[in-house]
Amino acid sequence: MPYTDLLESALCIATQAGERIMAIYRSGDFTVTHKGDDSPLTQADLAAHRYIADELARLAPEIPLLSEEDADIAYSTRSTWTRYWLVDPLDGTREFIRRNPDFTVNIALIVDGYPQLGVVHAPALGISWIAAEGVGCWRIENGERRALKTRRKPELPVFVISQSHQNPALAEFLSRAPKHEAVSRGSSLKFCLIAEGLADLYPRTGPISEWDSGAGQCVAEQAGAQVLRLPARTRLGYNEKASLINPLFAVIGDPSADWDAVLASIRA
Numbered sequence: 250m251p252y253t254d255l256l257e258s259a260l261c262i263a264t265q266a267g268e269r270i271m272a273i274y275r276s277g278d279f280t281v282t283h284k285g286d287d288s289p290l291t292q293a294d295l296a297a298h299r300y301i302a303d304e305l306a307r308l309a310p311e312i313p314l315l316s317e318e319d320a321d322i323a324y325s326t327r328s329t330w331t332r333y334w335l336v337d338p339l340d341g342t343r344e345f346i347r348r349n350p351d352f353t354v355n356i357a358l359i360v361d362g363y364p365q366l367g368v369v370h371a372p373a374l375g376i377s378w379i380a381a382e383g384v385g386c387w388r389i390e391n392g393e394r395r396a397l398k399t400r401r402k403p404e405l406p407v408f409v410i411s412q413s414h415q416n417p418a419l420a421e422f423l424s425r426a427p428k429h430e431a432v433s434r435g436s437s438l439k440f441c442l443i444a445e446g447l448a449d450l451y452p453r454t455g456p457i458s459e460w461d462s463g464a465g466q467c468v469a470e471q472a473g474a475q476v477l478r479l480p481a482r483t484r485l486g487y488n489e490k491a492s493l494i495n496p497l498f499a500v501i502g503d504p505s506a507d508w509d510a511v512l513a514s515i516r517a
């Protein structure tokens with residue numbers, strides 16, 4: 250199936266998963282438990298996971314799935330995958346619980362270790378960002394599609410940072426960084442802000458998992474950004490090791506600009 254059709258199907262699945270999340274969000278009828286890594290879990294995460302897993306299996310039964318809520322798959326098994334769905338059914342669970350709208354549904358297709366298709370859907374904002382290699386990238390709101398393009402680095406760049414996970418390394422980086430404006434957003438929306446040309450750098454100093462970045466990386470890259478692991482400055486890749494935690498990385502909207510000093514000063 251060409252990515253054009255697969256992308257529309259993935260968008261439809263993410264949107265429908267978002268409806269299920271919003272029904273629980275509006276009702277306020279959910280309980281919060283904590284997983285082994287102490288991250289919160291609600292009925293909304295699980296309802297979205299079950300819906301997405303069923304629908305992706307119907308859409309493309311030959312493509313395996315790695316979801317945050319079904320991630321216990323041995324590396325010896327997944328290292329044989331040449332392509333797979335990488336899903337975070339509800340990214341920004343902390344925001345969801347606090348009734349902050351910065352949470353997203355994330356569906357990525359990883360091929361040979363890199364994202365080739367990505368859908369980020371923010372159900373409480375009513376906005377989706379979609380991208381696929383060879384197809385294009387768009388922001389969708391109220392049925393209106395706008396092509397995404399990162400911007401040239403401005404005089405006063407905007408740095409977009411985490412809302413719920415700010416660590417001393419980030420504070421240290423920001424205090425030493427050249428003049429900038431800092432904006433904080435939850436979940437994978439940080440990648441989308443860069444893709445829209447509303448922000449210029451996303452420094453990720455705290456750990457996040459591969460499902461937190463796959464779809465957002467595709468959206469940002471297709472819009473012209475680079476997602477670079479640090480300090481190596483090579484493209485962030487997937488399914489390369491037993492751990493599913495990403496290395497330190499940064500997203501830059503304008504790769505033609507000089508980011509040398511800034512990237513060198515981002516530490517874990």
Ligand SMILES: Nc1ncnc2c1ncn2[C@@H]1O[C@H](COP(=O)(O)O)[C@@H](OP(=O)(O)O)[C@H]1O
Pocket residue numbers: 286288289317337339340341342343410411412413414434435436437455456457458461494
């Ligand atoms: N120490 C850690 N290890 C792995 N993932 C972490 C983490 N700290 C935060 N995250 C994940 O990062 C995501 C939030 O990112 P941000 O801080 O940019 O909003 C959350 O995803 P979920 O909400 O899907 O659990 C959270 O679980």
Ligand SMILES: [Mg+2]
Pocket residue numbers: 317337339340341460461
């Ligand atoms: Mg997540």
